[in-house]
Amino acid sequence: MDRRSFLGMGLSGAVGVVAGGSAMLGVDRVRQLGQEGAVGTATVPFLGVHQSGIDTPQASLGTLVAFTLRPGTDATRLARLLRLWSADAALLQAGQPSMGDANPDMAATPASLTITIGIGHGAFVAAGREDRWPFTVADIPAFPVDQLDPRWTGGDLLVQVSANDGGTVTHAVRELMRDAQPFATVRWQQSGWHVQPGVNPGEHPRNLLGFREGAGNPVPGTAHFTDTVWHSGTGASWFAGGTSMVVRRIRIDLDRWDQVPPAMQEATIGRYRSSGAPLGGTSEYELPNYALRGPTGAPLIPWDAHMRLAEAPRNIYRRPFNYDDGIDAAGMPDAGLLFIAFGADPSQYLHIQSNLAAHDAMNRWVTPIGSALFAVPPGVVTATDWIGQGLLA
Ligand code: HEM
Structure with missing residues (x-):
């Protein structure tokens, strides 16, 4: 309707149009709510060969919560907790209240909830199963760049709880903590965020450095991913389909990083800040060409670039x-990356971390302040089975 016909209708007609307009607005709002509802009711299956929250979107x-076992939590008691956690995780991921749920209505919006359970070396020892630890190392050694704070370090057990809704995460965390209460105490808890679904489709999200992150990752579902992440079961048949989970809290000195000229930031990472393409390239999806040289003959992707060293x-x-x-007590941003790495064996992480600790140009602005390693057992395929059964049953 043009302006003239709108004015010609007189006040009552115009009010009708406006009223109709707001009725339409109402419909749109309902429609929007409908879409939000779809996010809320989306589920990720708990049952599967691998635990969810690793190769699932x-x-x-x-939120990650690490626990310390209470004295006297032996194999039988640990098995009881893992049974409880498995049963409740299956219910919550399906959008149903956990057993004895304190807030059952909050379970109705699983919002793609995933609950991933990890077991630290200390729990293997407590359960008398040290010989079944599936990895070449028991823990992540401290590196010269580390300034580890016990508040973010270690743990006998871990739950990683993730969803597209904050209330869902908190509810699930509280239910799992309640389950754990007789067996373990909370050692640390830390939360973070990844990009919201739909915010930048087709691109990797930016981390707090302002750079896109994830291009160098193996892609779930590929043979490369399978080889990188899933344990083959060699030397620990119960662990086939499991993985190692390294958790590092890495603080970033954002105030100082913001002062660094963009070209120097790009040399530090080895990629362009805007496009995410490797230096000398045009797309974030192309492979880096480490042989390229700049006008002075120096490599375009410097020797100490994070990406080059991390290969x-x-x-x-x-x-x-x-x-x-x-902001911390000194007025500095308390921000960074809750770094989580999965690998068939933690030696894969250690190899990369040793190179980064020794030479990474990024070390001037980032400091690891927390560290932990967990064995993430394979998933379960029938509802009566539980995570860790192959270790403890
Ligand atoms: C605050 C800490 C860190 C930040 C901000 C960061 C950021 C980045 C960025 C922007 C990239 C390039 C894009 C990509 O491939 O994802 C990258 C690549 C990579 N980073 Fe980091 N990173 C951090 C710590 C680490 C640590 C601790 C490790 C392992 C020990 C690591 C391993 C890697 C690997 C393997 C790549 C891919 C290299 C390749 O292209 O093959 N990063 N990182």
Whole structure:
């Protein structure tokens, strides 16, 4: 309707149009709510050869909780907790209340909830199963660049709870904590976020450095991913289809990073900040060409660029969350990357981390302040089975 016919209708007609307009607005709002509903009711199956929350699409919010076993938590008691957690995780992921749920209505919006359970070396020892630890190392050694804080380090057990809704995450975390209460105490808890679904489709999300992250990751569903992430079962048949999970809290000095000229930031990472393409390239999806030289004859992707140093014969799968916990007592941003890496064996991570710790140009702005390693057992395929059964039953 043009302006003239609108004015010619007189006041009552115009009010009718406006009223009709708001009725339409109402319909749109209902439609929008309908779409939100679809996000809320989306589920990720708990049952599967592998646990969910590793190769399943990453949801926008994640909370990690590490536990210390109470004295006297032996194999029988640990099995009881893992049974409880498995049963409740299956219910919550399906959008149903957990057993004895304190807030059953909150379970109705699983919002792609995933609950991933990890077991630390200490729990293997407590259960008398140290000989079944599936990896070449028991823990991540401290590196010279580390300034580890016990508040973010270690743990006998871990749950990674992730969903596209904050209330869902908190509800699930609280239910799992309640389950754990007789067996373990909370050692640390940390939360972060990944990009919201639909925000930048077809591109890798930016981390707090302002750079896109994830291009160098193996792609779930490929043979490369399978080889990188899933344990073959060699030497630990119960662990076939499991993986190692390295958690590092890495603080970023954002105030100082923001002062760094863009070209120097790009040399530090080895990629362009805007497009995410490797230096000398045009697309974030192309492979880096490390042989390229600049006008002075120096490599275009410097020797100490993060990406160049992080290239390894056997990769890892990074599935981090960003964190921002405000300002610390000194007025500095308490923010960074809740780095999470999955690999068939933690030696894959250690190989890369050793190179980064020694030479990474990024070390001037990032400091690891928390560290932990967990064995993530394979998934379960029938509803009566539970995570860790192959270890403890
Ligand atoms: C605050 C800490 C970190 C930040 C901000 C960061 C950021 C980045 C960025 C922007 C890239 C390029 C895009 C991509 O491939 O994802 C990258 C690549 C990579 N990073 Fe990091 N990273 C951090 C820590 C680490 C750590 C601790 C490791 C492992 C020990 C690591 C391993 C890798 C690997 C394997 C690649 C891919 C290299 C390739 O292209 O093959 N990163 N990182």
